[in-house]
Amino acid sequence: MVTKINDVPAIFQIYVPLPDNPLKNLNCYVLKSGNEALVIDTGFNRPECKQALEYGMKELKIDIEHTSLFLTHLHSDHVGLVYELTKHKKCHIYMGKIDYDYFVNTTIGDMWLKTEQKFEQEGFPKEYTTALRNTNPARSFAPSGIFEATTLNDGDTIQIGDCILQTILVPGHTPGQMCLYIQKEKILFTADHILFDITPNITSWIGVKNSLGDYIQSLHKIKRIPIQLALPAHRKNDINIYERIEQILLHHKIRLEDTIDILAKKQNLTAYQIASFMKWSMRGKCWEEFPITQRWFAVGETMAHLDYLIAIHVVEKLVKNVNQYRLIYSAEKCKSKIDLSERK
Numbered sequence: 286m287v288t289k290i291n292d293v294p295a296i297f298q299i300y301v302p303l304p305d306n307p308l309k310n311l312n313c314y315v316l317k318s319g320n321e322a323l324v325i326d327t328g329f330n331r332p333e334c335k336q337a338l339e340y341g342m343k344e345l346k347i348d349i350e351h352t353s354l355f356l357t358h359l360h361s362d363h364v365g366l367v368y369e370l371t372k373h374k375k376c377h378i379y380m381g382k383i384d385y386d387y388f389v390n391t392t393i394g395d396m397w398l399k400t401e402q403k404f405e406q407e408g409f410p411k412e413y414t415t416a417l418r419n420t421n422p423a424r425s426f427a428p429s430g431i432f433e434a435t436t437l438n439d440g441d442t443i444q445i446g447d448c449i450l451q452t453i454l455v456p457g458h459t460p461g462q463m464c465l466y467i468q469k470e471k472i473l474f475t476a477d478h479i480l481f482d483i484t485p486n487i488t489s490w491i492g493v494k495n496s497l498g499d500y501i502q503s504l505h506k507i508k509r510i511p512i513q514l515a516l517p518a519h520r521k522n523d524i525n526i527y528e529r530i531e532q533i534l535l536h537h538k539i540r541l542e543d544t545i546d547i548l549a550k551k552q553n554l555t556a557y558q559i560a561s562f563m564k565w566s567m568r569g570k571c572w573e574e575f576p577i578t579q580r581w582f583a584v585g586e587t588m589a590h591l592d593y594l595i596a597i598h599v600v601e602k603l604v605k606n607v608n609q610y611r612l613i614y615s616a617e618k619c620k621s622k623i624d625l626s627e628r629k
């Protein structure tokens with residue numbers, strides 16, 4: 286299904302379903318200018334996504350050999366089909382340098398193994414990490430192989446016909462996610478950095494000290510930019526982006542405070558135990574009913590919040606076989622140190 290979103294430059298949205306996934310769909314955007322086209326993100330490496338994307342591209346009369354592809358970040362629902370779509374074809378692929386390098390390390394290096402070990406050190410049961418090897422969509426629907434890409438840094442530009450798109454590096458959701466910005470028309474492709482009816486998942490990454498801290502600063506970075514049209518990678522956009530940024534900041538403030546409250550009741554908990562006490566919006570399901578995949582995301586999110594509290598020196602980690610956390614001050618004093626405003 287193709288929907289026209291904007292006239293000049295011409296922007297279309299291809300609805301790519303993500304079956305059995307709470308995200309529901311990927312908004313694949315296609316920008317056309319002159320004889321050139323840019324496709325932004327692909328969907329999972331699974332037949333339902335491939336079919337939707339190919340139908341959409343056919344309807345828009347674009348052929349991958351004469352199209353550029355921009356991948357906003359390394360997640361499989363964004364890059365999953367890149368290899369299938371472009372193997373043995375001439376297609377110019379762009380991706381942010383940080384996420385491209387991370388993707389390569391994950392695909393051919395030992396990043397998954399390190400991530401599993403990290404989760405297990407935080408109390409995630411070993412039998413769950415083993416079970417997730419085949420069921421985590423991030424792994425099972427990842428690209429079938431490595432691809433070549435032109436890697437981009439913050440502020441680089443891509444020209445498609447007469448349209449100039451600028452990259453904006455927004456680390457947080459992944460180590461090096463990028464938004465694309467058309468300055469002339471004030472249009473921002475937000476990728477997963479800002480979503481409107483779900484909150485982007487922020488997890489703890491190998492090699493990143495404080496991904497939530499990075500994410501908060503990346504939200505402030507977007508606040509400084511004039512935006513008239515914000516195009517998210519999932520679901521709909523129905524409120525003002527600046528309002529949405531404030532809502533997301535508040536969401537993380539509340540979650541940080543909840544983490545402190547949990548530790549105020551009982552110290553020396555693991556991230557896995559803390560996650561089990563947190564309030565998650567999972568359609569009324571309690572922790573015991575959470576599927577393992579959702580527990581993985583919840584523990585990752587909890588770890589990111591704990592990393593943040595360690596970075597502001599209110600929580601300390603007791604490094605053991607299985608790490609534990611405790612508050613350094615009273616809950617009130619810890620909460621008073623949370624300041625999500627822009628770092629100068």
Ligand SMILES: [Zn+2]
Nearest residue numbers: 358360458477
């Ligand atoms: Zn994502």
